[in-house]
Amino acid sequence: MSQLVDDFGRKYSYLRLSVTDVCNFKCSYCLPDGYKPEGKPSFLRLDEIQRLLRAFASVGTQKVRITGGEPTLRKDFTDIIRAANDTKGIKTIATTTNGYRLETHAKEWFDAGLRRINVSMDSLDPRQFQQITGENKFHQVMRGIDAALEAGFKRIKINAVLLKGLNDNDLPKFLSWLKTRPIDVRFIELMETGLGRDYFQEHHLSGNTIKAKLLAQGWFHQLPQATDGPAINFCHPDHQGRIGLIMPYSKDFCSTCNRLRVSATGKLHLCLFTEAGVVLRDLLQDDNQQQELIERLHQQLHQKKATHDLHHGITGITKHLASIGG
Ligand SMILES: Nc1nc2c(ncn2[C@@H]2O[C@H](COP(=O)(O)OP(=O)(O)OP(=O)(O)O)[C@@H](O)[C@H]2O)c(=O)[nH]1
Ligand SMILES: C[S@@+](CC[C@H](N)C(=O)[O-])C[C@H]1O[C@@H](n2cnc3c(N)ncnc32)[C@H](O)[C@@H]1O
Ligand code: SF4
Ligand code: SF4
Numbered sequence: 518m519s520q521l522v523d524d525f526g527r528k529y530s531y532l533r534l535s536v537t538d539v540c541n542f543k544c545s546y547c548l549p550d551g552y553k554p555e556g557k558p559s560f561l562r563l564d565e566i567q568r569l570l571r572a573f574a575s576v577g578t579q580k581v582r583i584t585g586g587e588p589t590l591r592k593d594f595t596d597i598i599r600a601a602n603d604t605k606g607i608k609t610i611a612t613t614t615n616g617y618r619l620e621t622h623a624k625e626w627f628d629a630g631l632r633r634i635n636v637s638m639d640s641l642d643p644r645q646f647q648q649i650t651g652e653n654k655f656h657q658v659m660r661g662i663d664a665a666l667e668a669g670f671k672r673i674k675i676n677a678v679l680l681k682g683l684n685d686n687d688l689p690k691f692l693s694w695l696k697t698r699p700i701d702v703r704f705i706e707l708m709e710t711g712l713g714r715d716y717f718q719e720h721h722l723s724g725n726t727i728k729a730k731l732l733a734q735g736w737f738h739q740l741p742q743a744t745d746g747p748a749i750n751f752c753h754p755d756h757q758g759r760i761g762l763i764m765p766y767s768k769d770f771c772s773t774c775n776r777l778r779v780s781a782t783g784k785l786h787l788c789l790f791t792e793a794g795v796v797l798r799d800l801l802q803d804d805n806q807q808q809e810l811i812e813r814l815h816q817q818l819h820q821k822k823a824t825h826d827l828h829h830g831i832t833g834i835t836k837h838l839a840s841i842g843g
Pocket of ligand 2 (some may be wrong): 530540546547556585586587588612613615635636676677678705706707709710764837838839840842843
């Protein structure tokens with residue numbers, strides 16, 4: 518079956534699958550008032566997820582990231598990992614989590630086939646962590662990161678959204694933390710979403726400020742590897758860990774886009790900031806629908822635009838990133 522390619526020649530081998538919109542945190546840049554259900558949610562069932570993964574794998578998807586909301590809130594989270602692991606063609610199974618269940622479940626997930634974990638940790642100061650996430654769970658998440666390293670995860674990525682006036686002075690703490698740990702800390706530039714224009718204007722900070730500090734302290738830019746995500750990575754001979762910068766407002770950020778998203782209710786999002794989701798769920802009900810599903814995917818790829826429109830403040834239907842998993 519042929520690989521998914523868009524009209525700009527970009528190939529899609531990475532699926533970000535959201536499995537729930539629900540979240541138990543209240544991150545100030547994402548769900549400041551907590552998760553509010555819109556009607557009765559009906560998220561993809563395990564059998565629908567299996568069919569979806571099979572179809573994506575047959576058109577070249579090799580990596581699946583399970584995200585949310587908070588994906589680990591799903592009771593069948595381990596079964597979802599297993600389903601991905603059992604799908605022929607899927608080579609890497611990853612998740613992005615706020616980490617609150619890592620301490621108790623890291624080993625179980627590793628044994629089910631999960632190999633990459635990205636944990637959100639916006640501050641290394643417990644009080645500021647609580648101020649940003651609305652939860653007093655700093656120590657629990659930290660223990661979870663240690664548990665994941667012990668369980669066999671080789672390198673863990675930490676996501677910190679760069680927030681002017683909140684965590685913009687935390688770089689030294691992060692640097693000393695990863696001196697002796699195989700951890701990649703990635704600073705993500707705050708992205709504007711439908712719910713957050715005022716917040717964006719108050720807190721957005723360019724990743725270039727971090728870049729200048731790193732270069733001045735002997736960190737150097739590591740050449741990107743084929744499997745790298747959108748981060749620009751920096752390393753230092755005295756540090757085991759690395760620093761990454763995700764700068765979606767930088768020039769050419771989208772030129773290497775290799776990812777598609779499916780929402781928790783089974784809609785294909787061609788871009789994180791798409792104007793509309795494409796229903797796939799009607800074609801996830803029976804194994805006999807696989808060919809039709811694959812054709813829909815190929816057709817839709819022609820609609821994918823060259824880049825997002827964030828520079829013009831156009832955020833599409835993405836009210837907050839919990840609705841599609843970042
Ligand atoms: N604008 C934009 N931001 C992205 C994209 N992919 C990831 N990000 C941002 O980076 C954040 C962290 O992403 P992760 O879920 O950790 O995944 P990743 O950076 O793709 O990680 P790897 O697969 O490990 O490279 C996301 O929540 C987004 O905020 C993308 O395609 N476009
Ligand atoms: C939406 S969350 C979903 C997974 C999980 N709940 C977590 O927090 O890791 C995925 C990532 O999106 C990031 N994120 C959320 N809103 C963002 C925004 N407005 N700008 C940049 N990153 C954002 C979070 O920091 C997190 O690392
Ligand atoms: S960033 Fe993740 S943990 Fe924080 S509110 Fe959004 S979905 Fe929840
Ligand atoms: S913003 Fe859209 S086009 Fe750009 S890298 Fe992200 S998903 Fe791809």
